[in-house]
Amino acid sequence: MTSRISHRERLNMSNPVKIHVIDNGGQWTHRIWRVLKEIGCDSKIIPNTTPPNEIDADALVLSGGAPRIAWESPKLGKCIDYLKNFEGPILGICVGFQLMAVYCGGKAGPSEVPEYGLAKLRVVEEDDLFKGLPKELLVWESHNDEIKVAKDFTILAVSDNCSIQAGKHQEKPYYGIQFHPEVNNTEHGAEILRNFANTVKAK
Amino acid sequence: MLACDVVFNAPKFIEDAVKDLAGKIRGVAVIGVSGGVDSTTAAILVGRAIGDNLRCVLVDTGYMRKNEIENNQTLLKKLGLKVIVVDAKERFHDKLKGVTDPEEKRKAIGELFIRVFEEVAKREKAKFFVQGTIAPDWIESGGGLRDKIKSHHNVGGLPEKIAFEIVEPLRDLYKDEVRIVGKELNLPPELYERQPFPGPGLAVRILGEATPDNARIVREACAIAEEEIEKAVANGEMSKPWQYFAVLLPCKTVGVHGDVRIYGNVIAVRAVESLDGMSAAYSKIPHTVLERISVRITNTLKDDVSRVVYDVTNKPPGTIEYE
Numbered sequence: 001m002t003s004r005i006s007h008r009e010r011l012n013m014s015n016p017v018k019i020h021v022i023d024n025g026g027q028w029t030h031r032i033w034r035v036l037k038e039i040g041c042d043s044k045i046i047p048n049t050t051p052p053n054e055i056d057a058d059a060l061v062l063s064g065g066a067p068r069i070a071w072e073s074p075k076l077g078k079c080i081d082y083l084k085n086f087e088g089p090i091l092g093i094c095v096g097f098q099l100m101a102v103y104c105g106g107k108a109g110p111s112e113v114p115e116y117g118l119a120k121l122r123v124v125e126e127d128d129l130f131k132g133l134p135k136e137l138l139v140w141e142s143h144n145d146e147i148k149v150a151k152d153f154t155i156l157a158v159s160d161n162c163s164i165q166a167g168k169h170q171e172k173p174y175y176g177i178q179f180h181p182e183v184n185n186t187e188h189g190a191e192i193l194r195n196f197a198n199t200v201k202a203k
Numbered sequence: 204m205l206a207c208d209v210v211f212n213a214p215k216f217i218e219d220a221v222k223d224l225a226g227k228i229r230g231v232a233v234i235g236v237s238g239g240v241d242s243t244t245a246a247i248l249v250g251r252a253i254g255d256n257l258r259c260v261l262v263d264t265g266y267m268r269k270n271e272i273e274n275n276q277t278l279l280k281k282l283g284l285k286v287i288v289v290d291a292k293e294r295f296h297d298k299l300k301g302v303t304d305p306e307e308k309r310k311a312i313g314e315l316f317i318r319v320f321e322e323v324a325k326r327e328k329a330k331f332f333v334q335g336t337i338a339p340d341w342i343e344s345g346g347g348l349r350d351k352i353k354s355h356h357n358v359g360g361l362p363e364k365i366a367f368e369i370v371e372p373l374r375d376l377y378k379d380e381v382r383i384v385g386k387e388l389n390l391p392p393e394l395y396e397r398q399p400f401p402g403p404g405l406a407v408r409i410l411g412e413a414t415p416d417n418a419r420i421v422r423e424a425c426a427i428a429e430e431e432i433e434k435a436v437a438n439g440e441m442s443k444p445w446q447y448f449a450v451l452l453p454c455k456t457v458g459v460h461g462d463v464r465i466y467g468n469v470i471a472v473r474a475v476e477s478l479d480g481m482s483a484a485y486s487k488i489p490h491t492v493l494e495r496i497s498v499r500i501t502n503t504l505k506d507d508v509s510r511v512v513y514d515v516t517n518k519p520p521g522t523i524e525y526e
Contacts, residue, residue: 116520
């Protein structure tokens with residue numbers, strides 16, 4: 001039985017924001033799900049092979065994962081299809097963000113200096129994701145690759161060793177984060193995800 | 204409606220879990236317990252669902268901490284659980300003879316654990332086997348798209364053929380949530396606040412071959428690190444880390460004891476701050492406390508240990524345990 005309701009209809013109802021987490025095999029995919037639940041969202045983890053027409057959500061998060069962006073992007077399943085077809089906001093985390101940038105005509109590849117664990121983030125543009133948050137945050141990283149060119153994205157945050165830590169597409173509702181807001185050690189991580197969830201209703 | 208905070212609902216979780224377990228388990232069930240937060244919480248939940256039909260099996264692997272088997276047996280019995288202690292020290296020591304690769308070690312331990320549980324299950328005519336598996340265990344064990352970080356003894360270390368059905372009531376919870384459930388189930392604070400201890404025990408805190416002699420060294424070093432840190436916490440010198448222990452490194456260094464050259468082992472002390480074990484920052488322990496640990500370990504373990512180091516690695520890039 002299919003009783004799908006449209007994106008707009010859902011927004012008019014007082015249901016919690018429904019955000020599905022696309023699992024790209026990350027160590028912290030389950031953490032994204034947990035934090036989304038904690039901030040009051042209705043959330044569920046789905047494999048990245050789920051057909052786009054079976055997805056019934058207000059927003060998506062593309063999780064991080066072990067696949068290397070330059071030569072393992074087929075392991076990211078149907079993520080490109082979601083970027084093509086999904087109606088609501090999409091947040092790409094780590095390799096999810098890298099794929100988003102590549103899809104939009106940018107470039108990603110191995111980092112000169114990868115970042116693991118603690119890094120100091122400087123917010124350069126508050127936009128939606130960093131609304132009301134301090135300009136400097138201690139965040140947790142875990143990446144071998146990074147975005148080199150983010151075409152049509154406004155850069156929102158940087159770190160010493162990575163100049164594209166967060167971005168927002170200039171036209172589409174695409175948000176991307178290279179660090180890991182879902183990890184408990186990241187300062188204000190839950191608020192960043194809450195800010196993303198709030199973009200659904202703000203539309 | 205904007206997103207607002209939702210607190211983990213332990214009473215609801217308990218109610219659902221007990222109902223689910225009561226429907227799923229028929230007859231007798233065996234649970235592997237260690238005396239830690241996860242397995243004890245799972246045991247209490249299953250106990251609520253099936254009562255007297257639950258048998259708790261505590262395996263003495265020979266890689267438990269100082270006095271741990273005796274203490275845990277007493278603790279579990281006090282909670283009204285039926286405890287069967289299996290002395291498998293020699294079997295574990297034999298199984299790990301010559302094994303130095305961390306993954307091989309974890310798999311060997313996982314398999315032997317299951318064989319021991321199977322024997323008990325057969326004796327007790329149990330068709331169900333309960334484990335206190337929590338989320339990081341299956342996440343880090345990998346599978347499908349997810350890379351294997353380490354084979355947890357209760358997931359990735361399981362053999363392919365198993366003679367019973369496995370039940371894991373805490374599978375989607377993290378340690379901090381299990382503690383809330385444990386508290387809600389009226390476990391004593393010493394239990395639900397207990398620091399994590401890996402299933403394979405001290406065997407993964409011995410880098411290289413887990414010989415009985417190496418187990419003796421790391422057991423003593425762990426006991427000293429734990430005691431000194433707990434003393435410092437009680438004295439208000441520091442807050443209690445999420446996890447704190449000692450590891451025996453697979454290398455030797457030169458030292459001098461009473462004008463005589465010695466060539467002894469190195470002990471690494473590790474302490475971390477975390478919520479759920481999925482990420483961690485190393486603990487900024489005061490140097491005076493580190494010094495007391497170092498002096499006591501080197502003096503107590505004499506010629507076995509010539510040096511003590513403190514680990515300042517976060518997770519990532521390091522994991523909390525070493526193997």
